[in-house]
Amino acid sequence: MDERDVIARLERIATDPAARGLADDAAVLDGLVITHDTIAEGVHFLPSDPPASVGWKLVTVNLSDLAGKGATPRAALLSMCIGDEDWDEAFLDGIEAACESYGLSLIGGDTIALPIGAPRVLGLTAIGKAGARVPARSGGKSGDVLWVVGNLGDGAAGLRLLQGDVHSTGLLVDQYRRPVPLLAAGQALARQAHAMMDVSDGLLIDLSRLCEASGCAAEVDLEALPLSRAFVAELGQDRRARLFAATGGDDYALLAALPEGVDPLALSLPSDSTIAAIGRLAEGSGISLYDAAGPVELPETLGYEHRRD
């Protein structure tokens, strides 16, 4: 029973309209957008990561889900395992900094002690106020233009650097450890997007989920993917590097399907937003990749999935 089997079972249980068939990053209940992400040591963060960055990341990965629905942060409940005084203090520094930065009020949660030696498991439920529209993953239509806000691949590149040398530093490592949720961009795009979500497990796997939910295919121009200078300096921008960026997780970018003719730059995006049209939705199913040289074979792994083999 891998993650997809479990989710299929959960989808059969989750019949309430608020659940949106679990085919979304967040639930929508009584004008609130609600999401929960859990992160585990050794899986979503490294034991060597600074604890303040772990706290920051726990808050911001949840806020990224709210950004993907165009919601405004309101409140959060924290599930925290405790045990090491210094670690716990610094972790709470990160929680507090992120909550203050994005106007999220901590209103509850739970503290538990895990058995000695167990990897840390930390969870957050984030609650946002819904805007006038809450775009689902499922609203994409053939002909929509696919836009990405934010750069792709930085987080995965930062993780790769840390896996090579735990003392690595720099912009890519920062992006892995301290992602920035694109809340204002999400609120602006939500007004027009047919479908929207955050990119957290990798562009191609997240796009495949949007396509499946929308009943569409997608065509993606690999050369249009937005890459940061730091990424290009580290990995280049050839086809191999672009496929790395398209399948790496920890982006916390936004992916939106906008009707053709809508110019996202007319939607009051923050002025420092990186935004790129990367392709289109089409009739059918599945993702086709291409670059200037023609069609590009889809990689075997589209992104990050939780599974024990």
Add this chain to the structure above:
Amino acid sequence: MDERDVIARLERIATDPAARGLADDAAVLDGLVITHDTIAEGVHFLPSDPPASVGWKLVTVNLSDLAGKGATPRAALLSMCIGDEDWDEAFLDGIEAACESYGLSLIGGDTIALPIGAPRVLGLTAIGKAGARVPARSGGKSGDVLWVVGNLGDGAAGLRLLQGDVHSTGLLVDQYRRPVPLLAAGQALARQAHAMMDVSDGLLIDLSRLCEASGCAAEVDLEALPLSRAFVAELGQDRRARLFAATGGDDYALLAALPEGVDPLALSLPSDSTIAAIGRLAEGSGISLYDAAGPVELPETLGYEHRRD
């Protein structure tokens, strides 16, 4: 930094009125009552516990928090670690049974894989509709009568049996593994209670929290504690047994401070409710215990607290 230090730090962060100063089992936001409990293998449940009962318990311990606020179950988000097909299936059977039994809709959450060998950590955020009144822990007044709905000590006695013999069965083991949230009783009492909470970590420790939040002392008649026949058959009802019942966790009973003169039996409690007046709130601070022989010294440990030493 033990649980109290962490909570003190969290309280300084949690300044939003919805947080109720974290001095409550649940937050109250926009007419919703919201709570989150996380349970860990080897801490809150035994590796040998049937996985369906673990799923049941995860849902019902959260519903017990809603019951303590008089709320009506509405929706839940599940944080689930996956890995063992049979275990995961049976766990979801328990989640589904409890959700169906109490009208709780699963609307979202997260699935993750933990590192091999890590103890399971499972979380649930439960959301209820607030009733006309949502009694806090902090509203108790000197002179209020303390009422307990449900029996005390059964869950702790069940755990003790399982710790002696993992194959133990019977009512006490059932109460430990499959608690029943007292939702209808909570809704009835919420209309009149000055203060209310569920008893989950042990009567004396939970009452001490109510006293501290309310700025009151409490006097408790040890002989008035409601004990089940199964409990008395297993542990007797002498002072030692009653102190065990007063400090054991996993009760999921309700503790309410009602104004003197209010008869809870006039509040449309379910007809099968066990309800007992166990004492009073008084001026001052701290808990005094007594029985027919006179004052009883307070035990060193009032109940269950999470702390790593």
